[in-house]
Amino acid sequence: MKVIEPYVKFESDINGHEILKQIEKIGRVCYKSEERITNDSAEAFIRNLLKRGHESVIEHISISIRAICDRGVTHEIVRHRIASYSQESTRYCNYSSDKFKNELTFIKPCFWNREEDHEKKEIWVTSMKIIEDNYMNLLKLGATPQEARSILPNSLKTEIVITMNLREWRHFFKLRASEAAHPQMREVALIALKLFKEKIPVIFDDIIVNNR
Template sequence: MRIISPGHEILFIQDGASILKQIEAAGRTCYKSENKITADSAAGFVKSIIKSGHHSVVEHISISVRFICDRGITHEIVRHRLAAYSQESTRYANYSEDKFGNEITVIKPYFWSEGSEEYLEWETAMKNAEQSYLKLLQNGARPEQARSVLPNSLKTEIVMTCNLREWRHVLALRCSKASHPQIREIMLPLLAEFHEKIPVLFDDLYDKYL
C-alpha cells in the first residue's frame, strides 16, 4: 500500500496576457469601447470588470485541472455543476496489476499527525481494505465487484474543466475555512497558482484566503 499527499496539475491554460486580452476584447463589445484597447489596457479593464461584478465576461476562458485526491473529496468537487469531469474509474482499474504496483494508493489524511493514535487506526483500516480487495480479485471477482471494499481515502485522479467565472465560484467556496480541510488542502495551492499566472483575475480571492 502506498500513502501519498494530494495535489493538482493545471493541464490546459493560456498564458496570462492572452487571457486578459481575450476577456477585454469580449467585454468591450458590451460597451462598444473597442477603440480604447491598447497594448497594456487589458489588465485595467479586467480589474474593473471583476470589481463591478460583471463576471459573465470571464466565462469566455476555460481552464482544465487534474486533481489527485481521495474519492471522498471528489464527491464534493463534482457538486459544482457547471464543469466537465473525467475521473479514474475503479470499475476498470485493477489495482492488483503491475502498472499500479500490485497495491492500492491512498491519500494521507491532512488532519491526523503521522504516528498518532488516529493515524495508526486509519492506516490499519487502509491495509485491511487493501487485503480484502486483493483477496477478492484473487478469488475471481471483477474490479467492479471488488471495489466495494475500497475506502474513501483511495487515491483518485479527476480532471475538471470549467470557465473562469465558475473557477472563481469554486475557489471562493472551497478555500473558505468552513470547507472540509482536505478540499482546502488542494484548492488553496490551486488558487495560489492561478493568482501567479493571471493575478488580476484572482487578486481579490488571493487576498481574502491567502
Template sequence: MKTLKAGYEILTPISENGLAELQHIERIGRVCYKSEGKITQDGESAKKFVKMLIDRGHEAMLEHSTLSVKFTVDRGVSHEIVRHRIASFAQESTRYVNYSLDKFGNEVNYIDLEGGIRLDNKMKEMDGETVAAILAQWREAMTQAEAHYMKMLELGATPQIARSVLPNSTKTELTVTANYREWRNFFKLRTEKTAHPQMREVTIPLLNELKGKLPVIFEDIEVE
C-alpha cells in the same frame, strides 16, 4: 498499500502574466460597451477592463475562458469537487481499473491523512502522540480494506464489484475543466475555513499559484 500526498497540476498553458487570456476576454467584453477603440496592444487596457468587469459583477464575460486542472486527491474530496455542475470532469474509474495488476503496482494507493489533519480546525492543536494513534488506526483500516479488495479479485470478483470495499481515502485522479467564473466560485467555496481540510490542502496552493499566473482574475479572493 502506498500513501501519496494530495496535489494538482495545471494542464492549460497560461501566458506571461495571463495577458493573452485577459486580452481574449477584453476583446469579447468590449463588444458590450462598444469600447473596442480603447484596446491597447501592451495589455494594460485588458488588465483594467477585466478588473472593472469583476468589480462591477459583470462576471459572465469570464465564461469566455477555460482552465483545466488535474487533481490527485482522495475519493471523498473528489466527490465534493464533482458537485460543481458548471465544470466538466474526467475521473480515474474504479470500475475499469484493477489495482491488483502490475501496471498499478499490485496495490491500492491512498491519500495521506496527515496533510488534512494539519489543516483541520480542531485536530491541528492535538498533541503528536494522539495524532499518531489516530493515524495508526487509519493505516490499519486501509491495510485491511486493501487485503479484502485483493482477496475479492482473487476469488473472481470484477474490479467494479470489489471496489465496494475501497474507502474514501483511495487516491483518485480527477481532471476538471471550467471557465474562470466557475473557478472563482469554486475557490470562494473550497478555500474557505468551512471547506474540508483535505480540500483546502489542494485548493489553497492552487489558488495561490493562479493568483501569480492570472492576478487580475484571482487576486481578490482572500483565504484566511
C-alpha cells in the same frame, strides 16, 4: 500500499496575459470601446469588470486542471454543476495489475499531524492496509474490479480532470478554499488557487484566504 499527498496541475500551458487580452477583446464588445485596447489596458479593464460584478465576460474562458486527491474530495467537487469532469474509474481500474504497481494508493489525511494524533493516524494506516489486503484477495477469488471496489474507502487516491469557466472557478474557490470547507477539500482548493493566482493575473486577486 502507498500513501501520497494531494497535488494539482494544469492540463495545458497557461498564458495568463494572453487570457486577459482575450477577455478584454470580448468584453469591450459590450461598450464598443475596442479602440481603447492597448498593450497594457487588459488588467485595468478586467479589474473594473469584476469590481462592478460584470463577471459574465470571464465565462468565455475555460481552464482544465488535473487534481490528484482522495475520492471523498471528488464527491464534493462534482457537486459544482457548471463544469465537465473525467475521473479515474474504480469499475475498470484493476489495482492488482502492474500498471498500478500491484498496490492501492491512498491520500494522506491532512488533519492528523500533531503528536497527540499519532494513535488516530495508526488506526487509519492499519485500516487502509486491511482494505488493500481484502481488495487483492477478492480479485484473487475471481471478483471483478467493479465488485471489489465496494470495499474501497474515501481515502483511495483518484485523478479527476476538471474543466470550468473562470467565473465558475471563482465561485468554486470562494466556497472550497474557505475555512468552512472540509479540511481535505480546502487543502486541494488552496493548492489549485495558488496555481491560478501564479498564472493568471487579476481574476483571483480578490479571493483572500487564511492559510492557517
